[in-house]
Amino acid sequence: MADDEYPIVDAADGDRPDAADKLGDGTYVRFCEGLAVLVEGNRVIMTGGLRRQMFTGRDACRVAAELVPVLDGRRTAAEAYAASGMQQEAAKQAILIFRSLGLVEYADRPFRDDGRLTSHVSTFLSRAAHAAGTYRNSQDSRDALATSALLVLAPAPVAKPLQADLLACGIGSVVIGNAAEVAATRAAITAMARWPHHLVIGVEDLAARAAFTGTETACRDRAVPLLRAARAGTRAELGPLFLGGHTACSACFNRDHAEYFAGRSGETALPDDADTCALDEAFAAMIAEEALAVLGHIRTPQSYRSVTFTSLSDYSDQRLTVLPWPDCPACGALSPGED
Numbered sequence: 001m002a003d004d005e006y007p008i009v010d011a012a013d014g015d016r017p018d019a020a021d022k023l024g025d026g027t028y029v030r031f032c033e034g035l036a037v038l039v040e041g042n043r044v045i046m047t048g049g050l051r052r053q054m055f056t057g058r059d060a061c062r063v064a065a066e067l068v069p070v071l072d073g074r075r076t077a078a079e080a081y082a083a084s085g086m087q088q089e090a091a092k093q094a095i096l097i098f099r100s101l102g103l104v105e106y107a108d109r110p111f112r113d114d115g116r117l118t119s120h121v122s123t124f125l126s127r128a129a130h131a132a133g134t135y136r137n138s139q140d141s142r143d144a145l146a147t148s149a150l151l152v153l154a155p156a157p158v159a160k161p162l163q164a165d166l167l168a169c170g171i172g173s174v175v176i177g178n179a180a181e182v183a184a185t186r187a188a189i190t191a192m193a194r195w196p197h198h199l200v201i202g203v204e205d206l207a208a209r210a211a212f213t214g215t216e217t218a219c220r221d222r223a224v225p226l227l228r229a230a231r232a233g234t235r236a237e238l239g240p241l242f243l244g245g246h247t248a249c250s251a252c253f254n255r256d257h258a259e260y261f262a263g264r265s266g267e268t269a270l271p272d273d274a275d276t277c278a279l280d281e282a283f284a285a286m287i288a289e290e291a292l293a294v295l296g297h298i299r300t301p302q303s304y305r306s307v308t309f310t311s312l313s314d315y316s317d318q319r320l321t322v323l324p325w326p327d328c329p330a331c332g333a334l335s336p337g338e339d
């Protein structure tokens with residue numbers, strides 16, 4: 001695995017390249033998609049981003065009326081300054097402020113619309129992707145998603161909505177498999193490892209855990225990350241994310257898992273009721289969001305070295321940290337805290 005392929009820790013540390021924030025005359029600037037700009041008296045309110053922003057004064061109103069409309073991503077900064085009719089220094093200052101507030105995206109090439117994405121996905125990425133720090137803008141984020149391959153090993157009621165969600169988010173390839181078919185699963189993992197970005201999602205059958213262990217070994221051998229999920233009645237489990245050589249193996253996780261539940265023998269999840277479809281869809285949505293965090297770097301994945309147990313009846317959750325056991329032969333010299 002390339003060092004920079006899953007810079008989860010880097011993104012969490014805010015270790016972004018300095019060049020990404022440079023505003024040059026040739027930088028293409030786009031006011032993020034889906035933001036609303038309201039002018040009321042001498043106040044300007046910009047809403048829909050990470051935070052609602054309010055500016056006051058005539059200059060702010062002028063920026064909203066003259067500069068914001070020309071920050072369309074098809075003009076360079078120099079062209080936008082000229083088109084706005086504002087003084088260059090004032091216009092530049094306004095863009096720098098917008099950038100610090102996460103209201104604009106920068107690029108070295110003109111932004112283009114992506115017809116493959118539904119508008120709410122494109123809007124979400126425009127507002128969120130560049131703020132996460134891994135990709136410079138939503139365009140780069142979309143390109144990374146389009147060159148990502150996913151293998152989903154899950155029963156059809158979970159796999160189908162998950163596949164639909166992930167394809168709608170612009171993931172290049174989403175293939176459904178069955179972990180019990182060992183040879184086919186290994187072949188699929190090998191094939192997807194050739195894609196620039198890749199991830200296996202394994203929904204573990206808690207009544208037959210050997211298949212998942214086999215999948216984890218196959219992923220570790222090929223340096224393919226594996227996101228685990230499981231559901232028992234109304235209890236959903238999300239994580240851990242297995243990254244061979246960086247995280248605990250499935251045997252270590254199984255020991256943690258058994259120990260965790262040994263101390264909670266009195267607690268049981270509610271069994272499935274007649275409406276398992278709603279539970280499966282809620283479960284699939286949770287997995288899709290986490291997969292997007294891992295592949296799209298929208299946020300730091302919650303499943304990195306941990307599993308979250310969520311009640312699908314009241315959405316309360318508990319988190320268990322998963323670390324290698326010192327005596328594990330597979331994890332070898334991995335020790336807690338080592339990156």
Ligand SMILES: [Zn+2]
Pocket residue numbers: 248249250251252253324325328329330331332
């Ligand atoms: Zn281990």
